[in-house]
Amino acid sequence: MKKAVETIQLNHGSGGKLMHELIDKLFLGYLGKVAENKGDSAVLNLPAAQLAFTTDSYVVDPIFFPGGNIGKLAVCGTVNDLAVAGAKPLWLSAGFIIEEGFPMSDLEDIVKSMAEEAKAAGVIIVTGDTKVVEKGKADKLFINTAGIGNLRDGNTDISTGKRIKPGDVVIINGTVGDHSIAVLGARQSYGFSTALHSDCASLNGLIIQVLNQEDIHFMRDATRGGLATVLCEMSREQNIGIEIKENDIPVKEEVKGICELLGFDPLYLANEGKVVLVVDKDAAPVIVKELQKHPLGKESRIIGEITKDHQGDVVLNTSIGGRRLIKMLSGEQLPRIC
């Protein structure tokens, strides 16, 4: 008889022997050195008076896509939320909700890439949880990660946007829309395949490299809702005007093409490795150069500026010389992209 494929059973979440086996073999096997404490809480030594704390749940469909999987995403997504707040990411938690019957080998691949990504980003997964639900009650696998980072002095205002001022310029570290299109291509139902890879990556290395040397007024990662949403949030929250040049926004040819076919706007597509920075105009050229030295920032460029005019509105200067507003996305452009 052919050996049956090992899958997750309800029992794996029951708290009994099977669950301990799963934790010991798989989770601790990979995340081991970093998650040795099996007690109910991780015990941490605080490095600073001010910490950044964030959480995010990952439900991407499909769970494996070119350039990553749900596990890698769950690590770098949360690492990035800390990094853009100006914090040094230190510890993560990881909660798994697994559908009964999920292949063990897939879970292993996912946990393995979480371990790899955590190592690369220099964070430790210190606590976790596993639940198994009946077949059909969840779609394969959902992961929640929360993260704590050390917020250094002087960086506490970065995530608030209070320091953005007219005349500042807006920078992005590379092409937009890669993640969304790579995930869509991996979904059978869209009927296209692409060589594109998700930009899914931990940005803390890139950010720290710049932050160590230069003054950043504001940062946010352009995930769900894309670049357009970050710009709209900025203009609305700080009541400032933003002017963006369509021609300066880096978009890969493949992404442009698929957007034309499917009627998407690349500015609204999700990214998982893109940060929007607002900096002083005079410092901008040096900052762009510094970003470009890092592998994740090679295509960094200035895409627009903060204005005194049209407060609360983002204006796009179109490639043909027209002007239009960029607004918050209404409704869902694409579901379950992260």
Next chain:
Amino acid sequence: MKFIDEYRDASLIGKIAQNIQTSTRSDYTFMEVCGGHTMAIHRFGLRDLLPGNIHLLSGPGCPVCVTARNFIDKAVAIAQMENTILATFGDLIRVPGSHSTLERERSKGRQIKTVFSPLDAVEMAHQNPDKTIVFLGIGFETTAPGTAIAIKMANRKNLGNFMALSAHKLMKPAMQALIHKGIKIDGYLCPGHVSTITGSAMYSDFPEKYGVACVISGFEPVDMLQSIKMMVDQLEKKQPAVEIQYSRAVKPNGNEKALEALDEVFEPTDTEWRGFGVLPKSGLKIRQAYSIHDAENRLSIPEIKSLEDKACICGEILKGLKTPIDCNLFGTACTPENPVGACMVSSEGACAALYKYQK
């Protein structure tokens, strides 16, 4: 991007705009009757490039917007039937019916699936032999051949569980109705995709009988400005005609294969348009030979008295009599998140386009 960038070349666009500026001597109103054109006008900010005496008006070009509320009510009734999967293009999901939307029905657990092609619905019928699959056929001559091909394919494969509920419409009767209602239209920016199927001959009445300029236009900024320039030239020379600007896609005879399939599966019928009422021979009904795939024929859909929202002026907007900013609900009670009328739901609707891109 090759084959796109050429049509978005800023310096060429500047030249055409300049040309339009110098050659326009009177006031002209041009109407686009394709949702794709409506979106392109807003997306690229084309109005900024035109002189003040050229007015652009959005007509009944968005398939979702012209679909009568009663159709949504019927679709909701079908979705509530046992053992039935409703397959639809995504745009329809959020359009308000009299009492519900397909989105609301889906959240109650009704089987409503978004498809990109009617052929996906045929495949669904093949995969679910014990279920009834109903595809919601909406749109003009552009999408109707797809439904026709799907029906033919289901018929060939003996998939009696595949049906279509047709609200397909023909473009010309609506364009004609607008002229008959006396709306001032000097030129029609004729729909590019509809015309790839129909060809150009069907527009000949407009210049010949009514003196209306007609140019079949592509969807890129260069296309649309060039088409506007062609209409201005026709009118300035007082020689209105039908011209094809979008010649890389549209042939005078159209797509003969698609027209054949259309004619084989559908016949013209009187149908209701939102804002227009019933227009004679303006809709497409599934022919007797394919009635096994006609949901109207196969399913007992209850008679529904549909309710319109009285404050919504979608109907007037579709006729070009009013613009979205004339509507008291625009941007307040009616937004894309919470639409009252169909023009705010569809991404191609005049209200949604203005809301999304307005300055």
